[in-house]
Amino acid sequence: MSNIVIDSNKCKACYLCIKECPKNLIRVSEKTNNLGNKVVEFNDPENKCIGCAMCATRCPDLAITEVYRG
């Protein structure tokens, strides 16, 4: 099963990853991190993630730390 790991403390809320996801699985959450940013969250209840790593490739702040394809 494909999956991504987000380190929300590194998210600077540029939201570039949201547009990048071909399956629209990343959204702005209600949570605020220690930088005061409204961070993104990964929401994939139907296991639609294909592990393309476009989000992690785009993220300029290493906030998406791991991507698994399976």
Next chain:
Amino acid sequence: MTTQVFKIPDSLRKDVKYSFCPGCDHGVAVRLVAEVLDELNLKEKAILAASIGCSVTIYDFLNVDSIESPHGRAMAEATGVKRARPDKFVFTYQGDGDFASIGLAESLHAALRGEKISAICINNTTYGMTGGQLGPTTLLGQVTTTSPTGRNLEYYGYPIKIAEHIALCEGTAFSARVSLDTVANIRKAKEAIKKAFEVQIKGLGFGFVEILSTCPTNWKMTPDQAHERVRNEMMKTFVPGIYKDITNNKQAVLV
């Protein structure tokens, strides 16, 4: 079976947190450099000549031996390192101001001497660290804090096309301009960085990559709008492509 297709590169320091502004493409460029260092197994023999500007603290991110350089002098320091220790992998990471304005003499002469050094130059058309002034790559018409009505020829002259100039130096083995505006282009950028590193390893000459990058803060744009600007404005003057690759018979020509 599940395989890991992305991880934080080993050549970055543990628990690294960038100090770049939100959406700044520097972060992507540094990560690509680290990924290539990993893939070519260079971390343990790499020595970085760092520079001045937004890239000043790159040694806090890359877990390699590093020497700081005064503004514009990274290529001279890299030359010193490489000549003293030819068995090491020596590279620089500089902004356009550092590489192509204050350091242009050092950059061109390192390329002309065919120094076995690899250089990464971030082109974001402005001096970012000091608050968005006009730099050597500022586009005609671009408004900056020191070109309040836009870059005009009368006062400021033309921006420099760095990759083309470096390609014209006979000691250059590889010179390319890439962009980080899309994921596809990020992947191409990584290939170019790899090539620029490999020509050094093979002892072929100077390896150079100019990376079109964004400065959302000083451009006063969202990160998305900034990437639009790279595509719609920057690429018209700074055309991406491989300008020289002696491993592929691609020679620089004046057009």
Next chain:
Amino acid sequence: MTQCLAEKKVLTKGNYAIAQAAILAGCECYFGYPITPQSEIGEFMSGKMQELNRAYVSAESELAAINMVIGACSTGAKAMTSSSSCAVSLMQEALSYATSDQLPVVLVSVMRGGPGLGNIYPSQGDYFQATKGGGNGDYKLIVLAPSTVQECADLTYKAFYLAHKYKNPTVLLADGLLGQMMEPVEFKDYTYPEIDNSSWALTGAKGRDGRVIRSYAPLAEDQCVFLEKLYQKYKTIEENETEWEEIGTEDADILFISFGSTSRNVKTAVKMCREKGIKAGMLRPITLYPFPNKRIKELSEKVKKVITVEVNMGQMINDVKLAVNGKVPVELINKPVGAPPAPEEILLKVEDLI
């Protein structure tokens, strides 16, 4: 020239003596840009370094040259550049960085006339440039001042040793006269101990985290701690490395203070003074930093007058006055630029002054 210096004892120019001594001291890298009156150093090095398979670069500028030295030194290598006056001005930023980075840079500065382009006559107009520096921030360079061609060789050895021992840029401050004059010189064995640099040199981060050689200290507290430590080091240098020569100071009424090639004429003037019944002596600082101010202070308790002799408008006299601290009058005998004042000239002026 290369061939004649294969002999241990030769008749040669100061510039060649410096270059040959650098080779014998184990200099691995030379980076330079031509400027009169020191171009022979780069010329000699270009041939000899290639012959020995060591690094040589004809740099695009003095800015590049000194920064190449920094790069090479960051790996622990013995590296140097040589230059003169207006071109040494170009190197001041890098020297400031190198002191803060604590790198063993060796710079040979062969002084010519200034300010500006000036001329190629000998001069001591860069005493301030070498000892006070034109770079930013608090720092000091170790400065060695030879007065003979023999000393050009000996102090080049010492410059490499001190630079590496203290991880501090070190300047060999000669002048056009010494650079161009020929004298017999004997190249002794380089017997200074080799300094272990394994704890800081950049070698590639093998089995450890990446080392960073940097001066950037964004936090004021960090900069305070660093500067306190740096100045502790300078204190050690002052205690251990101050070097000078004295002649006739045991009973002197008149104390000359002079450095470099100028001190040669002063030495003769001391003799001539004594023949005329004037009890003169001379102190010649060999290290301009650290400056022999303690010894000058001691001597100022015994003499009636101190006279500095310099080929500039009076630069070292400032440091002498600080050391003498008002105990006795301090006078200046100088020539703005060119050959040092002749002994007869010095004698006439002394007779005037007393």
